[in-house]
Amino acid sequence: MRPQPSRKLDKRITRVWRLSAFINIAIWAIILFVLIGVMAAILAMPDTGLKMAEVSQITLTVAAFSVAVVALLLLVFVVIVPKIRWIQWSFDIYEEEIDIHKGIFWRKRIIIPLIRVQNVDTRQGPLLRMCGLASFTVATAAGEHEIPGLETSEADALRDRVAILARIAQEDI
Amino acid sequence: MAAADITPTLTVSGGIAPGKHRIHPAYVVMNALGAIVALVIFAIYGGASQLAALAFDPDRPLWLLPLILVAFVVLLGVIVGFSVFYYRRFTWEITETGIGINSGVVFRKQVHIPFQRVQSVDFNAKILERILGICTLKIETAGGAANKAVRIPALKLNEAEALRAEVFNLKRIFDGEQQLRVEAEIRARRNAQLGIDSGGEEADPAPVQPRFDPQTGQPLAAAGRRGQESTATQLVGGIGELSAGVRGIFAEQYEEDAPVEYEYGLKASELSLAALSNDSVLLGAALSLGGFLTFISPILNLIFAEGYPDGWRVIQVLPVPLLVFLGIMIAVLIFVFGAVGMAVSYGGFKARRRGGRIEVEHGLLQRSYRGVGIPRVQTVVVSQGFFRRIFGYAELTLQTIDTADAAQNQNNAKNMATRGLMLHPFIKLNRVEALLAGLLPEFNGRPQSSDYQKLPPVALRRVISRRAVLAMIVPLLVLVALGLVVFQVDIGDTLVEGLLTTVFGVCLALFVIALAVALVGAVLWYRNGRYAWNQDFLVTRQGGWGIKTLFIPRQKIQWGEYKQTPFQRMSKVATIMAATAAGLGGTQNFLKDVPRDTADAYRDWLKPRNIPSGEQIEAAMNAVPTRLADMG
Numbered sequence: 025m026r027p028q029p030s031r032k033l034d035k036r037i038t039r040v041w042r043l044s045a046f047i048n049i050a051i052w053a054i055i056l057f058v059l060i061g062v063m064a065a066i067l068a069m070p071d072t073g074l075k076m077a078e079v080s081q082i083t084l085t086v087a088a089f090s091v092a093v094v095a096l097l098l099l100v101f102v103v104i105v106p107k108i109r110w111i112q113w114s115f116d117i118y119e120e121e122i123d124i125h126k127g128i129f130w131r132k133r134i135i136i137p138l139i140r141v142q143n144v145d146t147r148q149g150p151l152l153r154m155c156g157l158a159s160f161t162v163a164t165a166a167g168e169h170e171i172p173g174l175e176t177s178e179a180d181a182l183r184d185r186v187a188i189l190a191r192i193a194q195e196d197i
Numbered sequence: 198m199a200a201a202d203i204t205p206t207l208t209v210s211g212g213i214a215p216g217k218h219r220i221h222p223a224y225v226v227m228n229a230l231g232a233i234v235a236l237v238i239f240a241i242y243g244g245a246s247q248l249a250a251l252a253f254d255p256d257r258p259l260w261l262l263p264l265i266l267v268a269f270v271v272l273l274g275v276i277v278g279f280s281v282f283y284y285r286r287f288t289w290e291i292t293e294t295g296i297g298i299n300s301g302v303v304f305r306k307q308v309h310i311p312f313q314r315v316q317s318v319d320f321n322a323k324i325l326e327r328i329l330g331i332c333t334l335k336i337e338t339a340g341g342a343a344n345k346a347v348r349i350p351a352l353k354l355n356e357a358e359a360l361r362a363e364v365f366n367l368k369r370i371f372d373g374e375q376q377l378r379v380e381a382e383i384r385a386r387r388n389a390q391l392g393i394d395s396g397g398e399e400a401d402p403a404p405v406q407p408r409f410d411p412q413t414g415q416p417l418a419a420a421g422r423r424g425q426e427s428t429a430t431q432l433v434g435g436i437g438e439l440s441a442g443v444r445g446i447f448a449e450q451y452e453e454d455a456p457v458e459y460e461y462g463l464k465a466s467e468l469s470l471a472a473l474s475n476d477s478v479l480l481g482a483a484l485s486l487g488g489f490l491t492f493i494s495p496i497l498n499l500i501f502a503e504g505y506p507d508g509w510r511v512i513q514v515l516p517v518p519l520l521v522f523l524g525i526m527i528a529v530l531i532f533v534f535g536a537v538g539m540a541v542s543y544g545g546f547k548a549r550r551r552g553g554r555i556e557v558e559h560g561l562l563q564r565s566y567r568g569v570g571i572p573r574v575q576t577v578v579v580s581q582g583f584f585r586r587i588f589g590y591a592e593l594t595l596q597t598i599d600t601a602d603a604a605q606n607q608n609n610a611k612n613m614a615t616r617g618l619m620l621h622p623f624i625k626l627n628r629v630e631a632l633l634a635g636l637l638p639e640f641n642g643r644p645q646s647s648d649y650q651k652l653p654p655v656a657l658r659r660v661i662s663r664r665a666v667l668a669m670i671v672p673l674l675v676l677v678a679l680g681l682v683v684f685q686v687d688i689g690d691t692l693v694e695g696l697l698t699t700v701f702g703v704c705l706a707l708f709v710i711a712l713a714v715a716l717v718g719a720v721l722w723y724r725n726g727r728y729a730w731n732q733d734f735l736v737t738r739q740g741g742w743g744i745k746t747l748f749i750p751r752q753k754i755q756w757g758e759y760k761q762t763p764f765q766r767m768s769k770v771a772t773i774m775a776a777t778a779a780g781l782g783g784t785q786n787f788l789k790d791v792p793r794d795t796a797d798a799y800r801d802w803l804k805p806r807n808i809p810s811g812e813q814i815e816a817a818m819n820a821v822p823t824r825l826a827d828m829g
Contacts, residue, residue, distance in 0.1 A: 026797050120805040127760065133796075134758040135803040165598070166755035166776035166783030 029116035029123045034173040036155045041106035043151055049101060053094045060087055115171055117182060122162060124169065140164045144183045146176065162186075206356050211451060213356075213363045217288040217299070221447060223329050224287075224351035228280035230325065232273055240269075289349055291363055294371075296336065298347060308347055312368040314338045316598065317554075318361040319567040322354070322445075327564055330445020332357050336364070337599075354448035361568050362453045365554050368570070440561045441545035453551070459635035460549035463622070468540060471592075471623030474584040478535030486528040543622055550636045555595075557618060569618060573597045575779035576786070577640055577748040578617060579629055586744060593621040593629060596779035617779075643734040643748050649727035655768045656790035657723040664719040669712055676708050718742055728773075728788055728795075730802060735775055737788045747786055753777045757803040759796040771796035 064083040067074055074082075108128050116123045124134040145161040152159055152172070160174040160182075206218045282302045289298045295311040315336060322332040334349040334357045352360070444450070463471070472478070544561030555574070558566040576596040585591055594617040624632065633640050683701045688694050718741035727738040727746075735754070738746040759773045770790040777784050791799070 026800065121803075130760045130762060131766070132758050132760040133800060134756060135800055136756040137803065137805040139805055140755045164755040164776070164783075165778035166785070169756070 028125050029114040031115055031117075033110060033113050033115075033171070034157055035110070036157055037173040038106045038110045040151045040155055040157065040172070041109065042102050045101040045106065046098070049094065049097050053090075056090050056094070057087070060090060117178075119185070122169070122171075124171070134169065136162060136164065136169060138186055141186045144179070144186055146174075146179045206353075207359060211355075211359060213291050213359055215291070217290045218356075220284060220287050220289075220349060220351040221329075221331050221353055222284065223331050223447065224284050225277065225280045227325065227329075227331075227351065229273070229277045232276040236269055236273065287350075291360075291367070296347075296364060298349065310336060310338060310347060312364060312371045315364055315368050315570070316573045317567065317569045318364055319565070319569075320352070320354075320357045320361075321565045322563065324562045326351075327443060327445055327562070330354050330448030332564075332566070334360065354444055355451035357566070358451040358453065362455060365552060365568065365570070366455065369553055436544060436561065438545065440564070441547060441558070455552045458550045458552075460547065461621075461632065461635075462548075463543065463546045467621075467623045468543060468546070469536075470588070470590070471543065472536035472539035474582070474588060474590070474623070475535065475539055478532060478539065479584060481535055482528045482532040485531045486524045539622075543619075546622075548620055548636065555618075555620075555636060557620065559619075567618060569595070569597055571637075571639060574637065574639075575749075575753045575777040575784070577633065577637065579626075579746040579748075580743065581626075581740075581745075582743045585623070586742075589626050590623050591626050591629060592619075593624050593632070594619050596777065596784060598778050599781050640734070640748055640750070642731070644729035644731045644736050646727075648731070649729045649736065649738065650795070652723060652726040652728075652790055653770060653792050655770060656726065657720070659764070659768060659770070659790055660719040660722050661716065664722075665712060665715045668715065669708075672708055672711065676704055679704060726788075726790075728791060730799070737786060739788060749775050749777060749786060751802075754803065755783065757799070759800060761793075765790070769793045773799050 060083065063086070064079060066072070067079045067082060068076070105128065109126070112128060112131065113126045115125065120138055122134075122136040122138065124132070124136075126132055126134075141162045141164055143163050145163070146158050147161060148158045155173075157173040158176060158179070160171045160179050161168050162171075162182075205214055208214045279302060283300070286302055286305070287298075287300045289296065291297075292309070295309050296315075298306075298308045300306050300308075315338060317337045318334065319337070320332040320334040326332055330353060331351045332354055334352050335346045336349075337346045349360075541561045543559050545564070546557075546559040548555065548557045550556075553571050554568050555571070556566070556568045558564065574595050574597055578594045578596060579591045580594065581591045596617045620636065621632065679701055683694075683697045688697070721741040722739070725738060725740055725744050727736070729736045730751075733751050735749040735751060736747065737749075738744060754775045755778055757773070757775050759771045761771045765771055768790075769792065771793050772787055772789045773791055773796050774785050774787045777786070
């Protein structure tokens with residue numbers, strides 16, 4: 025195995041990942057608890073023949089179980105996964121290629137020759153903007169790759185480099 | 198409406214005349230016929246019962262039927278009227294820089310496609326269009342879902358051929374000119390730097406050399422050998438030739454100046470065997486036989502046995518020979534229909550290399566003509582289905598960049614993309630070499646099969662555990678659960694228990710068969726797996742029961758990666774991937790379980806080579822005049 029690329033993502037990106045995972049899970053949790061409420065209401069209807077104590081016992085059991093699941097999800101996707109993802113994410117931008125190493129289960133090593141790059145984008149969602157970061161995307165004719173949290177000045181330099189290479193490389197597709 | 202601008206389409210010599218051109222008036226007839234057919238189909242399927250009920254209803258108002266008739270006529274009139282306007286508005290022309298199209302009745306549209314951007318020119322004639330000798334032409338530009346193909350409906354066949362020749366010729370000149378312009382720019386900047394008055398030296402425009410390959414000794418493979426073939430295959434071939442020669446009522450002959458560098462057709466025997474050894478046709482036949490048997494047994498059971506279905510009773514009552522005979526008949530019928538369908542779609546197949554493009558045309562009734570620029574070719578695929586492999590034959594296809602077609606839905610386009618461009622549906626494996634050398638000499642530098650590397654032994658263990666262990670866990674659990682229910686739970690009803698026992702037996706048998714197929718497939722996958730790369734090409738060969746070999750030019754790899762699961766890390770192997778722009782939005786070609794060192798080497802191989810940096814470009818521009826000065 026060749027040595028990993030040397031550059032790391034901005035540490036603040038883990039905050040973005042954590043926040044977006046948290047928002048995702050929170051939305052699902054809210055839906056889940058609304059459903060539990062609906063279930064409790066249906067169970068409490070007189071024609072089910074259940075006593076109030078039984079209804080509350082069932083509801084509490086389900087709710088406790090759901091809380092446990094949500095807590096586990098939060099632990100995995102908000103606390104653990106962003107950390108590992110950040111540790112695994114590294115990249116290098118050379119004169120002629122971009123080298124990316126990432127992945128938690130599948131460890132991927134990606135090479136993108138800059139002469140194949142068709143366009144370069146800088147994107148900034150609300151979460152990234154909050155942390156003062158931008159996401160940098162290189163698109164080839166076979167799909168695009170994202171490097172989250174690259175400085176704007178470096179994105180500009182890379183864009184210029186891609187433009188020069190596009191001029192000298194022969195048209196391939 | 199600029200009627201005065203419309204000029205005759207073709208010059209005396211057969212080229213495209215300058216100025217705006219109309220499509221053929223048969224467009225209106227085609228639309229009208231289409232509308233009538235649609236209305237008739239609607240009347241039959243949609244409104245037939247209501248119409249009949251009305252017709253025989255004595256209380257119906259007298260004016261009702263005439264009213265419906267009038268409505269139909271008005272609708273038809275509107276459609277025809279719209280077509281007439283569309284026809285009168287639609288003009289196309291070859292401008293100095295590209296193809297221009299004006300169209301639209303309500304929303305007027307002007308499209309201009311620069312020659313350099315043209316990737317392929319295809320045309321397609323449905324059966325009615327073939328009788329009339331017209332076709333629908335489609336021009337594709339560089340890929341991506343956002344670039345819709347541009348269509349010209351109802352061109353005469355010879356006009357379409359002339360247009361294709363013209364566009365590709367001009368594209369070549371423009372591509373060459375662009376190169377010259379870049380060189381001139383560099384020269385001008387260099388001279389400006391040195392204070393030389395530029396303009397004295399003129400670059401020779403690079404002459405376009407037609408390529409003749411020494412190995413193309415056998416053009417038109419279909420000729421010559423027909424004498425040895427049986428009457429039946431002669432008939433098939435004869436019909437194909439006949440169909441290929443049909444040019445319809447309006448189309449004239451067309452001969453292109455550019456030389457054909459290589460051409461071949463299908464031998465009639467190849468066409469028939471291609472149809473007969475098609476895996477999907479055979480599979481369809483087998484499935485239909487199985488489906489028929491399961492479908493027919495309850496019916497026969499109802500007919501012959503009174504009472505409710507008893508698993509054992511069914512078998513006692515069935516007239517087995519009759520059942521088997523019926524099933525085989527149905528399988529044979531489906532097989533024959535599939536084979537005939539294949540023969541119809543590939544009848545009169547012709548493929549040729551002309552200049553910078555490959556032309557493929559095929560189809561007995563509906564005929565498709567494709568012209569694909571060489572730069573669009575991403576990958577050559579040699580695939581052998583199970584039956585082709587037994588016979589030592591293969592199917593040869595090209596993966597090309599596809600363009601979303603405005604008139605097609607997305608799914609359809611995706612299907613086309615995965616099938617690629619058919620170069621030969623049934624070719625003997627040892628002929629692939631010669632055919633590629635003639636048709637695509639660009640691929641001559643690919644690694645030879647003697648250079649192919651085998652997969653490491655650990656790949657065998659891994660593929661067995663993937664396919665014969667991991668993939669079988671869930672079916673095994675289901676089987677065990679079923680067994681527990683059948684043999685441990687006391688249901689009380691002997692009939693139900695008997696039925697369940699039968700079901701369990703069938704499931705067990707299926708499981709054993711699936712396990713055996715998976716095991717053999719895994720071992721075959723390991724034994725067939727090969728890879729190789731050299732300066733310019735990556736070759737991968739994969740597959741168990743059927744094999745697929747890919748030739749991927751390094752230049753066409755948009756990006757690449759290698760990846761490892763924790764298990765692969767333990768086994769010191771990796772999966773490598775090459776992404777090309779084939780299809781809509783790219784194709785990723787994977788090869789599992791190459792040694793880790795190989796994966797590292799693959800990564801190094803992917804790195805760009807010999808690309809001058811900014812300083813190097815500057816240095817090169819400064820270095821050349823010094824040398825010239827030395828010489829002067």
